[in-house]
Amino acid sequence: MDEFSAVLRARNFVRETDSSGLPPAVEAYVRHIGGVLRYEPDLPDDEPGYSFESNGKHFICVNEKDSEERQRFTACHEVAHIVLGLPSEHSAMPWWSYASRPKNEILCDVFAAELLLPKQLFEPLVREEQIGFSAIDELAHRFLASTTATGSRYAFVMDAPCAFILSQKGVVRYASRSKSLREAGGWIPPRREVPRETLSARLRAGGKEAGPDEVAADVWFSDWRRGGEVLEEARYLRAWDQTLTLLWFEDEEAPPLLHDTSDTEDEEPLLRELDGVLPWPTKRRRR
Numbered sequence: 085m086d087e088f089s090a091v092l093r094a095r096n097f098v099r100e101t102d103s104s105g106l107p108p109a110v111e112a113y114v115r116h117i118g119g120v121l122r123y124e125p126d127l128p129d130d131e132p133g134y135s136f137e138s139n140g141k142h143f144i145c146v147n148e149k150d151s152e153e154r155q156r157f158t159a160c161h162e163v164a165h166i167v168l169g170l171p172s173e174h175s176a177m178p179w180w181s182y183a184s185r186p187k188n189e190i191l192c193d194v195f196a197a198e199l200l201l202p203k204q205l206f207e208p209l210v211r212e213e214q215i216g217f218s219a220i221d222e223l224a225h226r227f228l229a230s231t232t233a234t235g236s237r238y239a240f241v242m243d244a245p246c247a248f249i250l251s252q253k254g255v256v257r258y259a260s261r262s263k264s265l266r267e268a269g270g271w272i273p274p275r276r277e278v279p280r281e282t283l284s285a286r287l288r289a290g291g292k293e294a295g296p297d298e299v300a301a302d303v304w305f306s307d308w309r310r311g312g313e314v315l316e317e318a319r320y321l322r323a324w325d326q327t328l329t330l331l332w333f334e335d336e337e338a339p340p341l342l343h344d345t346s347d348t349e350d351e352e353p354l355l356r357e358l359d360g361v362l363p364w365p366t367k368r369r370r371r
């Protein structure tokens with residue numbers, strides 16, 4: 085199974101459960117597979133949940149101490165394991181290490197994101213709002229999803245050139261980009277330090293600016309051949325030393341190419357695009 089199939093399976097699943105309200109009813113998803121949702125008071129802090137089968141019934145257990153957003157993600161991730169028939173692969177590894185995450189876990193995250201932020205509900209609302217972090221906050225609130233997962237999916241479905249970047253300890257881990265930004269060649273390499281002249285770097289260094297701030301586009305995008313400036317908004321999450329960054333162009337279009345060289349415009353290295361899915365920020369195992 086590949087990610088695209090997982091996405092399609094998830095969309096079908098959402099349609100079958102007919103959960104058209106907001107936030108999407110995770111309980112309805114669990115019920116749809118004949119499952120029972122349990123809130124466990126005694127799980128350790130770093131254990132989000134697990135599931136097991138007993139007498140043909142699926143029991144999905146989530147950590148009662150986790151935030152509601154996290155519990156919803158855990159429940160949907162477990163539903164994914166059951167619906168997709170994928171066994172858990174829960175070896176310990178850094179959560180951001182997308183490349184080394186077991187495939188089954190990635191597929192279940194992809195599936196879970198579709199359940200939490202269903203395309204047919206999410207996309208129209210993205211288009212309604214002005215681009216900016218407050219739109220992400222609003223959507224995260226309405227869908228009861230994390231800011232990170234919402235922002236990631238937000239940039240991915242956006243029509244205008246737009247990127248949502250997750251950095252950890254001042255290093256870019258992941259960037260979700262809209263189709264138009266990918267086509268314009270807006271490439272943000274992972275494992276690169278967050279550029280010093282950005283709002284994101286200043287917030288991490290203790291700055292208090294609210295943003296948005298304007299910065300030359302080639303500060304963020306490598307091999308950028310269009311010039312211009314991007315608007316940048318950012319959040320610094322001190323507890324995890326994480327920075328969330330949103331980039332877009334004021335007129336919602338990428339500037340034209342500076343030098344109309346006739347060589348191919350689309351040479352960016354192949355990066356696996358995530359469909360707006362991020363694993364949870366923990367270095368511990370997840371089921």
Ligand SMILES: [Zn+2]
Nearest residue numbers: 172189370371
């Ligand atoms: Zn899992």
